[in-house]
Amino acid sequence: MAIELYRIDDRLIHGQVVVGWGSPLDIQFLVLVDDDVADSEWEQELYRMGTPPEMAIYFETVDSAAGQLDHYRRDERRGILLTSSIQTMRRLAEAASIPAVNLGGIHHRTGRTERLRYVFLDGEEEEALRSLADRGVIVTAQDVPAARAVPLSELLAAGQEG
Amino acid sequence: MSDSNAPAIRAIVAGHGDWAAGLVSALAQITGRGDLFLPLTNRGMSGEQLEMALRAAVDETGASCVFTDLVGGSWTLTARRVMRDRPSLVLVTGANLSMLLDFTFHDSMPPEEAARLAVEKGRSAMTVGGGGMQTGGGRGN
Numbered sequence: 001m002a003i004e005l006y007r008i009d010d011r012l013i014h015g016q017v018v019v020g021w022g023s024p025l026d027i028q029f030l031v032l033v034d035d036d037v038a039d040s041e042w043e044q045e046l047y048r049m050g051t052p053p054e055m056a057i058y059f060e061t062v063d064s065a066a067g068q069l070d071h072y073r074r075d076e077r078r079g080i081l082l083t084s085s086i087q088t089m090r091r092l093a094e095a096a097s098i099p100a101v102n103l104g105g106i107h108h109r110t111g112r113t114e115r116l117r118y119v120f121l122d123g124e125e126e127e128a129l130r131s132l133a134d135r136g137v138i139v140t141a142q143d144v145p146a147a148r149a150v151p152l153s154e155l156l157a158a159g160q161e162g
Numbered sequence: 163m164s165d166s167n168a169p170a171i172r173a174i175v176a177g178h179g180d181w182a183a184g185l186v187s188a189l190a191q192i193t194g195r196g197d198l199f200l201p202l203t204n205r206g207m208s209g210e211q212l213e214m215a216l217r218a219a220v221d222e223t224g225a226s227c228v229f230t231d232l233v234g235g236s237w238t239l240t241a242r243r244v245m246r247d248r249p250s251l252v253l254v255t256g257a258n259l260s261m262l263l264d265f266t267f268h269d270s271m272p273p274e275e276a277a278r279l280a281v282e283k284g285r286s287a288m289t290v291g292g293g294g295m296q297t298g299g300g301r302g303n
Contacts, residue, residue: 010208014236015178046242050234084209107208117206 002075003031009104010084012037013050013057016104020144021080022055028077029056033065033092034084062088066095086121090128093137101132103141103155115158116150118143126156171223172269175257176202176216176241177231188259195266200225204236212240220244220251226273227265229257252277260287 004025009017012032021027030051037043038061051057056077060068065081072079083089089101105118112120119141121129133139133152140149150158175182182201190196200223204212216237219225228244230237233255241253252274254261261284268276 010210011212011236011239012209013234014204014239015232015234018234019232042246046239049242050239052234105208107206107211109208109210 002073002077003069003079003081005080005102006089006098006100007080007082007102007104008084008086008089008106009082010106012082012084013047016144017080017082018050018052018055022052024145025080026078027055027080029058029072029075029079031058031060031065031068031072031079031081033060033062033081033088035061035088038064062091062095065092069096086125086128090132093132093135098132098137100138100140102149103129103139104143115155116141119155129156170197171200171225172198172273173227173229173262173265174200174202174216174219174223174225175229175262176204176237177257178204178235181231185257185259185262189262189266192263193266195269198266198269199262202237209236209240212236213243216240216244220248226250227252227254227277229254229262229265231255231257254281256284258284258287260284 004027005021007017012034013030032047037047038059044059048057072081083092086106089098092098093101103119106120106125107118108114108120111122112125113122114120129139129152139152141155142149175185180203182203186196186199186201189199200219202215202219207215216228228241228251230241230253232238238253238255241251245251245253254277261280264283265276265280268279
């Protein structure tokens, strides 16, 4: 499997992803799945500048990503697929098969409840995560490789504890 | 709560964890001019919150320069977003203490020029020594 990680992270490309995960997993490409970014040359340029020179970056809409997923999986390099929201990952999982999802950073916003220091969820997002799990997708929260992967059931049972 | 006294802050230092606060505290210890810098952390913040925080910091302090830690870090991307409508803002990535010290001592210079000199200083401050290597040195070129 050439895509090592399917990650939901509202900062998309940042230090934790390119260095924190990128170095230990020997990541050589990123697939950024976001309809808005895929439609904006300026946004793409911004993320290109944030990508280390040794990594390639590809921009996809949810629809194009679903079509290209097998192609990325056959790639001999190792990659990370990123979305900034749970809803985007859910849409992708409905259009293509995804084995596992990593919740890497969903930060505080009005209406969201703290589940972990780096995971805050509202009701709709919890529902979307349950629906991913019902499809057989393994959902865990883990901000960095050295941290423990917290299973979804434990995450949703967790109160407002940091 | 904005107008207490004239903005003395010249630059924002923004990074992961306590990196920025640590650098500014080191600057304060060496030069007594920690007040020229505002440290920001990205801990626990979404992309949206980072952008709001940096815009607010730039507006409230009048800082003309932003120093960040990683080229691919979230503050660097955020600064580039903010620079879209504030093109005069100067961004320096990969900051270190020597660089910031140099910037501190050039406080009468235009920020972009001071930043360029500071980057040269910061680069030349990096050396490797020891390790049993035959080619001594450590003095750079």
